[in-house]
Amino acid sequence: MEKLGIDPKLLIAQFLNFALFFILFKKFLAKPFARFIDEEKQKEKEKEKAYSKSKSLEEELQKKESEMKISLKKESDKLLTEAKSEAELLRKNLIEEAQKEAASIQTKAKREMEKEKDEIIQEAKERISNVSIHIVNKALEEVLDERMKKEITKAIISHSEKKGLSV
Amino acid sequence: MKLTSRLKEDIKKYILQRQKAQRDKVKIIAAYKLSQDEIDSLKKSFASFISSEPEVVIDPQILAGVILRKGSKVIDLSLTGKINKLQNVLHEIA
Numbered sequence: 001m002e003k004l005g006i007d008p009k010l011l012i013a014q015f016l017n018f019a020l021f022f023i024l025f026k027k028f029l030a031k032p033f034a035r036f037i038d039e040e041k042q043k044e045k046e047k048e049k050a051y052s053k054s055k056s057l058e059e060e061l062q063k064k065e066s067e068m069k070i071s072l073k074k075e076s077d078k079l080l081t082e083a084k085s086e087a088e089l090l091r092k093n094l095i096e097e098a099q100k101e102a103a104s105i106q107t108k109a110k111r112e113m114e115k116e117k118d119e120i121i122q123e124a125k126e127r128i129s130n131v132s133i134h135i136v137n138k139a140l141e142e143v144l145d146e147r148m149k150k151e152i153t154k155a156i157i158s159h160s161e162k163k164g165l166s167v
Numbered sequence: 168m169k170l171t172s173r174l175k176e177d178i179k180k181y182i183l184q185r186q187k188a189q190r191d192k193v194k195i196i197a198a199y200k201l202s203q204d205e206i207d208s209l210k211k212s213f214a215s216f217i218s219s220e221p222e223v224v225i226d227p228q229i230l231a232g233v234i235l236r237k238g239s240k241v242i243d244l245s246l247t248g249k250i251n252k253l254q255n256v257l258h259e260i261a
Contacts, residue, residue, distance in 0.1 A: 125261035133254045140230050140246065149198050152231035153205070156244045161212045 190238040193221040197233045198245070200225060209233065216242065 144152070193216070195201065195209060201223055210217045216235060226234075229245035236242075 122261065126258060129254060129257035129261060133250055133257075136250060137230070137247070140250075144230060146199055149231040150205075152246060153197070153233060153244075156232040156246070156249075157209065157212060160242075160244055 191219055192237070193217045193219060194236040195221045195223045195233055196226050196229060196236065196245070197223060198225070198227055198229050198231050201233070209235070213242065216240070 195206070195217075201209075206221065206223065210221070213235060216237060221235075229247045230250075232245040232248070234241065234243050234245050234248070
């Protein structure tokens with residue numbers, strides 16, 4: 001062995017050294033390290049579990065959100081449709097009322113115009129008759145002399161006698 | 168001044184007489200001065216109306232004919248009256 005360059009004493013010493021190191025390592029370092037590793041693994045597992053839980057929660061929330069969005073959209077669409085139909089109804093009613101009012105105003109205006117026209121015609125007729133009578137009066141004033149007045153008076157009296165005029 | 172009851176009575180009688188005379192008084196309104204014949208003719212024609220001597224008043228406004236007035240009663244036989252009647256008829260039919 002010496003020819004091979006191996007020192008048995010050194011070999012034994014190294015072997016003892018290694019055995020001592022192994023015992024010490026196993027006793028004082030290997031267990032805490034293994035425990036630390038286990039703990040880390042456990043933590044990792046918990047983290048993964050929490051992550052998956054949070055992910056599923058997130059998915060659920062997203063699902064709920066999308067559902068809510070859909071329901072909100074439906075609701076808003078429904079409200080919009082209702083509002084549109086109400087507005088349409090209101091518009092129709094307003095147009096109907098406005099048309100009615102316009103028709104009534106038109107009728108009233110027509111009636112007033114007719115009335116005014118009748119009044120103007122009536123006034124014109126009255127004026128014509130007044131003017132005619134005035135002309136007749138003036139003409140008679142100019143034309144009638146004493147003799148004619150006497151004749152007319154005589155004629156009126158005899159006519160009244162015939163008719164038997166009363167008071 | 169105090170009025171005795173007798174005086175009051177006399178005044179009342181006098182007023183009543185005047186009122187009656189006024190009521191019975193006949194007024195003939197003519198467009199010109201009527202002759203006595205015309206007045207007599209009127210008296211004859213309207214004997215029941217002209218019961219007393221009429222007062223003749225001239226009003227050229229009535230153009231021709233006469234108006235007989237006794238109190239509140241009136242018989243309009245004037246040309247103006249006829250024209251007014253015609254005017255009323257025109258107003259009614261217009």
